[in-house]
Amino acid sequence: MGFFSKIFNALKKTKDSIGAKLKALFSSGKIGDDFYDELEEILISADVSVTTAEEIIEDLKEDAKESRLKEEEYVVALLKDIIADLLEALEVPQIEYPAVIMLVGVNGVGKTTSIGKLANYYVKQGKSVLLAAGDTFRAAAGEQLSVWADRAKVRIVRHEEGSDPSAVVFDAVSSAKARKTDVVIVDTAGRLHVKANLMEELKKMNRVVSRSYPEAHFYKLLVLDATTGQNAVSQARAFHEAIDLDGIVLTKLDGTAKGGFVVSLCGELEIPVLFAGVGEKIDDLEPFDAESFAQGLL
Amino acid sequence: MAIFASLSERLNHIFSKMTKRGRLTELEIKTAMREVRVALLEADVNIRVAKKFIADVSEKALGQQILSSLNPSQQVIKIVNEELIALMGSQNAKLEVSPKLPTVIMMCGLQGAGKTTLCGKLAHLLKKQGKRVLLVACDIYRPAAIEQLKVVAAKAGTQVFEKGTQNPVKTAPQAVEFAKREGYDTVIIDTAGRLQIDENLMQELENVKAVVPVTETLLTVDSTTGQVAVDVADTFNKRLEITGVILTKLDGDTRGGACLSIKAVTGKPIKFIGVGEKLTDLEPFYPDRMASRILGMGDVLSLIEKAQDAITEEEAKKMEEKLKKSSFTLEDYLSQFEMMKRMGGAGAILSMMPGVGGKIKEEDIDEKALERTKAIILSMTKKERVNPAIINSSRKKRIAAGSGTSVQEVNQLLNKFEQMKTLMKQLKGKKRLPF
Structure with a gap:
């Protein structure tokens, strides 16, 4: 229950601003092209890509015509359903244990913070958790993760700054095997998806996990920042190509940013959004809910 | 696509x-x-x-x-x-210097925009201009933020003023006093990332600004930011009267539309752009160059400037001399690689060339191949480098083994080098090299 109210509140700010815009539209009476153009602009303002927004509005027009909708409010409700359906069309993988979860993404999207929250999430479900400080590049990334490990009261495997991240992963995985830990969560350094050598490094970490711990279920999650624009799709495509993603963690959904790019993302790459970060506290991570996301979007 | x-x-x-x-x-x-x-x-x-x-x-x-x-x-x-x-904006805006020292620069922005990294880059840049810079740790919320600033400062060779998790409103004036006493002329305050709608944290920044004489309030914005960039910039500007913007992560493939919007909405100049993770990866923002870059006309001006920074006059002269006399050897070939590296690698150079912008991505350029070429040359003796003609098959085998490559690769390099020499002979006397 807590989740729904929290994500709803987080999106309410979004909703308020868009809701006001919609109300202004309602007064116009007849449903014309202007109304649909405005809806399209609302989607674009929420960082839904132009192409996706156009497609969605085309679908909406047809559906509305078929169902002979006359009231604009119904059209908006229908639009919400269309978006929610798009997001729900993808199957969400259920986690199986023992599990290794690796978080990847560009710099500053909130990987380390999300790992702290994820650790807490699994600890609360009674699982044993081990963190692997795989960001050996950024200054003090290891320290930052250690603080989160303390907060979530979980173990951490950490090497020196500048050491090989694959070695950290190997040690963590070995330790998890020996101690029968349920979940290993691997932090990785932020990397821009256009840097070939850094993507190679990631592939290597990927191989190390697959090879040294084949019996574990391996989940690779991309962390995306909700304030990002269309570049998010480019990021997702590159990371997916490199290591075959299982899901997305959408962070910073607590501001006015709407993260509308996930609509395009789900359509094009078929990667489901698994979690949403809705605040800075350790409990502020929730399983993603398409319905309330779409609700908040409009 | x-x-x-x-x-x-x-x-x-x-x-x-x-x-x-x-x-x-x-x-x-x-x-x-x-x-x-x-x-x-x-x-x-x-x-x-x-x-x-x-x-x-x-x-x-x-x-x-x-x-x-x-x-x-x-x-x-x-x-x-x-x-x-x-x-x-129509021109490049420089950092203001306060008539009454120290000049205080306050960084602000959303979480993950790149503030702390930028503090290091700015400190490095100002140090190069002969300033004495003090970094102040006022991010008391994010775990290990102070640690990060210390590491960054150490790399830039500057000092950090920190009071643990003490309220920034107390720390900031103490830092300025400390700077005055110790003769620092520039103070850069790192602050916690915050959402523009977070009332408490926005108030905190206002309070800091009220107790220290801030000359520059710089908003750091991730260049991949979407539609919300305008709201972020607008709110920060209204509450803190920012004096400028720094765009980060422009080394990615973002099209950076945020940059177009922010200036339009705030009227504040974009002063610098962050183009990489190294301390030196900070460049001044030139609207005209950015516009030509967006229009695919290349960024020739930046390229020339970069070349001037990375290559000393002496080196350029020496290279030109060599070309004139066609005494260009594999040794020189090698030092060219080094110069290219200092300019940010082949990828960086190509992205600034007219007509290339956007078409070539970093993964298209095989930096590894360049590294292999380097390894091959390094495995040659001095004599071989000056006079490649003496490289017979047994020498080739030795070079291949020494550089971890194959004889074919050694052959390829030698052929390429010969071609280049011929080309240079043709160019000779025609015109000066661009640098």
Whole structure:
């Protein structure tokens, strides 16, 4: 229950601003092209890509015509359903244990913070958790993760700054095997998806996990920042190509940013959004809910 | 691919269609502008800003001057370019220096925009200009933020002033006092990342600003930011009266529409751009260059400046001398690689070349191949490098083994080098090298 109210509140700010815009539209009476153009602009303002927004509005027009909708409010409700359906069309993988979860993404999207929250999430479900400080590049990334490990009261495997991240992963995985830990969560350094050598490094970490711990279920999650624009799709495509993603963690959904790019993302790459970060506290991570996301979007 | 083609590719595509026709009709301009609008929106330019941009450009393009112009497509590019520059601000803004030292610079922005990294880069830059810089740790919320600032400061060779998790409103004035006492002329305050709608944290920044004489309040914005960039910049500007903006992560493939929007909404200049993770990866922002980059006209000016920074006069002279005498050896070939590396690698150079911008991605350039070439040359003796003719098959085997490559690769390199020498002989005497 807590989740729904929290994500709803987080999106309410979004909703308020868009809701006001919609109300202004309602007064116009007849449903014309202007109304649909405005809806399209609302989607674009929420960082839904132009192409996706156009497609969605085309679908909406047809559906509305078929169902002979006359009231604009119904059209908006229908639009919400269309978006929610798009997001729900993808199957969400259920986690199986023992599990290794690796978080990847560009710099500053909130990987380390999300790992702290994820650790807490699994600890609360009674699982044993081990963190692997795989960001050996950024200054003090290891320290930052250690603080989160303390907060979530979980173990951490950490090497020196500048050491090989694959070695950290190997040690963590070995330790998890020996101690029968349920979940290993691997932090990785932020990397821009256009840097070939850094993507190679990631592939290597990927191989190390697959090879040294084949019996574990391996989940690779991309962390995306909700304030990002269309570049998010480019990021997702590159990371997916490199290591075959299982899901997305959408962070910073607590501001006015709407993260509308996930609509395009789900359509094009078929990667489901698994979690949403809705605040800075350790409990502020929730399983993603398409319905309330779409609700908040409009 | 077509959907996500870069803005410059799109505009080029539109304008190349125009070039083929010669003269433009009003309808064609309208069509082109529709595509410009889509391109701008896909580049994350704020929808309101894009609308105004289109209106301005259409008005100018639809006027007589373009329809009667001899080369309409050039005219359109010129107008679009001019409007882009006008939107992003018309000139490069430098950092202000306070008449009463120390100059205080306060960084602010959302979480993950890159503030702490930037503090290091700015400190490094100012140090190079002969300033004594003190970094102040005022991010008391994020775990290990102070640690990070310390590491960054150590790399930049500057000191950090920190009071643990003490309230920044107390720490900041103490730091300024400390700076005065110890003779620092510049103080850079790192602050916690915060959402523009977080009332408490925004108030905290206002309070800090009230107790220290801040000369520059710099908003750090991630260049991949979407439509919300405008709200972020607008709110920070209204509450803190920012003096400038720094755009980060421009080394990615973002089309950076945020950059177009922010200036339009806040009226504040974009002072620097972050283009990498190294301390030196901070560049001044030139609106005209950025506009040409967006339009695919390359960033030749930046390239030349980079070359000047990375290559000493002496080196350039020596190289020119060698070329004149055609005594160019493998040794020189090797030092060219080093120069290229100092300029940010082949990828960085290519991305700034006219006509290349956006077309070549970093993964297309095999930096590893360059490294292998380097390894091969390094495995040669001095004698071999000066006179490659003596490299027989047994020497080739030794070089291949020494560099971890194959004899074929050694052959390839030698062939390439010969070709290059021939080419240089042809160029010789014609003109000066660009640097």
